[in-house]
Amino acid sequence: MAGITIAGVSKIYTGGVKAVKSVSIDIADGEFIVLVGPSGCGKSTLLRMVAGLEAISEGEVSIGNRVVNRMEPAERDIAMVFQNYALYPHMTVYQNLAYGLKNRGTPKAEIEARVAEAARMLEIGPYLERKPRALSGGQRQRVAMGRAIVRKPAAFLFDEPLSNLDAKLRVSMRGEIKRLQRRLGTTSIYVTHDQLEAMTLADRLVVLNGGEIEQIGSPLEVYHAPASTFVASFIGSPAMNLVSGELHGDKLAIGPALIDLHGKAPASGPVTVGLRAEDLHLARPGEAAFAFKLDYIEELGAQRLVHGHVGDQLLTASLPTEMDIADELMLAIDADRLHFFTTATGKRIGDGYAARTPQAARQVSHA
Amino acid sequence: MVENRPFLTFLTHAFLILGFVIVALPVYVAIIASTHDVATLMSNTVPLWPGSHFIENYSEILTGASAANGLPNYSHMALNSLVMAVVITVGKITISILSAFAIVYFRFPFRQLAFWIIFVTLMLPVEVRIMPTYKIVADLGMLNSWAGLTIPLIASATATFLFRQFFMTVPDEMLEAARVDGAGPMKFFWDILLPLSRTNIGALCVILFIYGWVQYLWPMLVTTDPGYYTLMMGMKRMVTVQDGVIQWQLVMAGAVLAMLPPILLVIFMQRLFIRGLTETEK
Ligand SMILES: Nc1ncnc2c1ncn2[C@@H]1O[C@H](COP(=O)(O)OP(=O)(O)OP(=O)(O)O)[C@@H](O)[C@H]1O
Ligand SMILES: [Mg+2]
Numbered sequence: 001m002a003g004i005t006i007a008g009v010s011k012i013y014t015g016g017v018k019a020v021k022s023v024s025i026d027i028a029d030g031e032f033i034v035l036v037g038p039s040g041c042g043k044s045t046l047l048r049m050v051a052g053l054e055a056i057s058e059g060e061v062s063i064g065n066r067v068v069n070r071m072e073p074a075e076r077d078i079a080m081v082f083q084n085y086a087l088y089p090h091m092t093v094y095q096n097l098a099y100g101l102k103n104r105g106t107p108k109a110e111i112e113a114r115v116a117e118a119a120r121m122l123e124i125g126p127y128l129e130r131k132p133r134a135l136s137g138g139q140r141q142r143v144a145m146g147r148a149i150v151r152k153p154a155a156f157l158f159d160e161p162l163s164n165l166d167a168k169l170r171v172s173m174r175g176e177i178k179r180l181q182r183r184l185g186t187t188s189i190y191v192t193h194d195q196l197e198a199m200t201l202a203d204r205l206v207v208l209n210g211g212e213i214e215q216i217g218s219p220l221e222v223y224h225a226p227a228s229t230f231v232a233s234f235i236g237s238p239a240m241n242l243v244s245g246e247l248h249g250d251k252l253a254i255g256p257a258l259i260d261l262h263g264k265a266p267a268s269g270p271v272t273v274g275l276r277a278e279d280l281h282l283a284r285p286g287e288a289a290f291a292f293k294l295d296y297i298e299e300l301g302a303q304r305l306v307h308g309h310v311g312d313q314l315l316t317a318s319l320p321t322e323m324d325i326a327d328e329l330m331l332a333i334d335a336d337r338l339h340f341f342t343t344a345t346g347k348r349i350g351d352g353y354a355a356r357t358p359q360a361a362r363q364v365s366h367a
Numbered sequence: 368m369v370e371n372r373p374f375l376t377f378l379t380h381a382f383l384i385l386g387f388v389i390v391a392l393p394v395y396v397a398i399i400a401s402t403h404d405v406a407t408l409m410s411n412t413v414p415l416w417p418g419s420h421f422i423e424n425y426s427e428i429l430t431g432a433s434a435a436n437g438l439p440n441y442s443h444m445a446l447n448s449l450v451m452a453v454v455i456t457v458g459k460i461t462i463s464i465l466s467a468f469a470i471v472y473f474r475f476p477f478r479q480l481a482f483w484i485i486f487v488t489l490m491l492p493v494e495v496r497i498m499p500t501y502k503i504v505a506d507l508g509m510l511n512s513w514a515g516l517t518i519p520l521i522a523s524a525t526a527t528f529l530f531r532q533f534f535m536t537v538p539d540e541m542l543e544a545a546r547v548d549g550a551g552p553m554k555f556f557w558d559i560l561l562p563l564s565r566t567n568i569g570a571l572c573v574i575l576f577i578y579g580w581v582q583y584l585w586p587m588l589v590t591t592d593p594g595y596y597t598l599m600m601g602m603k604r605m606v607t608v609q610d611g612v613i614q615w616q617l618v619m620a621g622a623v624l625a626m627l628p629p630i631l632l633v634i635f636m637q638r639l640f641i642r643g644l645t646e647t648e649k
Contacts, residue, residue, distance in 0.1 A: 051543075051547065083540075099558070
């Protein structure tokens with residue numbers, strides 16, 4: 001059991017590519033951290049520096065108060081689950097699980113006990129004598145997990161472990177990873193580019209962009225108070241609507257539409273406005289509303305996504321299915337559900353909704 | 368094939384059979400000739416059906432004190448050939464798998480240069496560099512020795528190149544997983560790379576054993592002591608006797624016996640051999 005401290009870590013590849021730029025994260029003991037970001041943002045590089053598979057160019061990584069910069073992966077007391085599983089094809093499942101323990105000189109009886117325990121936990125008991133080649137993708141994934149947990153390491157490192165599975169299996173394995181991590185209480189760093197996976201698994205999310213941290217926070221914090229337009233458009237599905245607007249005193253103008261902010265305007269002049277699709281609703285009689293021209297509808301079952309435009313800016317709203325939809329709708333949004341970002345840098349202006357709701361506050365303090 | 372044209376089928380089969388006959392006929396003649404006595408063979412017609420001297424000829428070649436005048440006996444030469452082929456096979460595979468391991472998995476100065484130097488030796492088989500090699504071996508006093516017979520043939524790059532190509536197809540994650548599992552470089556080599564290379568090693572065993580077994584030119588150059596004569600040299604000398612008749616029935620029996628080890632090896636290793644050439648374990 002140990003926390004992990006990443007302090008000012010950078011990675012400069014030969015050729016001068018700066019893949020990770022001075023990243024600092026404090027990870028508490030037992031915490032489940034998810035690194036999320038688009039392809040090429042340096043998630044794997046950062047994880048591999050923690051694992052010891054990639055040299056650290058600048059900064060320091062500590063695992064449980066030991067600086068591990070100069071240690072071999074095996075000395076760092078971590079276990080890693082790879083995207084393609086990297087099981088040893090010529091060894092049986094049992095040998096795959098036992099190999100790391102054997103190399104550490106663990107007594108045979110202990111190895112047997114630990115493999116048996118991991119096999120029971122992951123329900124791979126029946127396949128222990130098989131070669132990986134004779135397993136399905138999901139079963140291989142379990143074996144890869146098993147290889148990590150038999151070692152009882154200080155930390156689990158996952159690099160997109162589910163991306164080779166089909167959608168359904170991915171959801172169930174996701175649940176299983178979360179359950180296992182809760183049960184073992186092992187500090188974990190999990191890399192994914194799937195924002196849904198990130199939201200569902202994380203105690204805290206680290207959103208990376210171009211090798212830099214955009215935001216660190218609990219899933220709800222990040223969802224309700226994205227620190228930048230990048231995070232806003234990356235986290236949440238459908239992506240947050242980002243439109244340009246202008247603040248005039250107490251009023252927000254989005255094209256021809258005017259929204260009354262009831263004294264909550266955080267700035268003035270041009271801003272980028274973020275509106276979550278589910279925060280938009282059909283205007284009730286007497287409510288301040290703006291006109292929305294319908295382009296097309298996507299049915300999701302429980303909800304429907306209504307795509308259209310306000311003035312010349314595109315907007316997506318998530319509406320209940322029971323209502324009839326006309327070609328032109330009057331939509332409304334609560335003023336405190338609006339997000340504001342500076343137009344120049346895309347950085348957030350003012351607090352998010354989360355910081356102001358007791359429920360979200362509880363979530364934050366829990367993490 | 369989806370085509371169904373009788374004439375084409377006939378043609379392809381005709382070619383196949385023709386090819387087979389061309390390959391098989393000399394072998395057949397050798398087998399037949401090894402079952403006749405010398406008188407029959409010296410008469411002008413070549414017999415096409417087995418004779419009655421099979422046991423006599425084979426027991427003579429295997430037990431005779433000397434295969435022909437001045438030569439050691441057949442089994443001594445066969446043993447020499449076997450030793451030479453096995454040493455070459457084992458030596459080449461050991462050296463090339465280790466050098467391929469170094470080139471693929473270690474970063475050291477002039478790594479690329481080292482690879483290219485090894486690669487260039489592919490263009491210089493023994494026959495091309497035989498005179499300078501002979502000079503070196505002679506200067507080192509290695510004529511008439513096992514070292515002189517085998518070392519110059521071991522030092523070549525064919526297998527290094529093949530192993531390098533294979534290692535490059537092994538996913539990097541395999542090495543990384545092993546490192547996380549606490550395996551050092553040599554442990555990774557023994558526990559993971561070597562077992563994964565099993566089929567390639569099997570295929571190379573067959574190829575290199577035959578390569579060593581049929582060496583003729585080099586052993587002829589570096590050995591003058593009959594004690595080091597190999598089968599291929601001996602067979603040649605059996606048909607170049609100065610006076611007296613060539614014992615064709617014995618030459619043929621010897622040739623047939625000399626064919627056996629490669630054939631047995633191929634049959635024995637067939638499973639590995641075919642797999643190694645056509646597929647790789649992930
Ligand atoms: N060995 C290398 N040499 C030079 N640049 C590299 C090397 N490995 C990765 N990079 C660069 O570093 C950046 C980050 O790579 P990384 O693999 O960490 O991305 P990632 O966030 O994991 O992306 P993905 O989601 O596609 O896996 C990329 O721009 C990549 O091109
Ligand atoms: Mg990656």
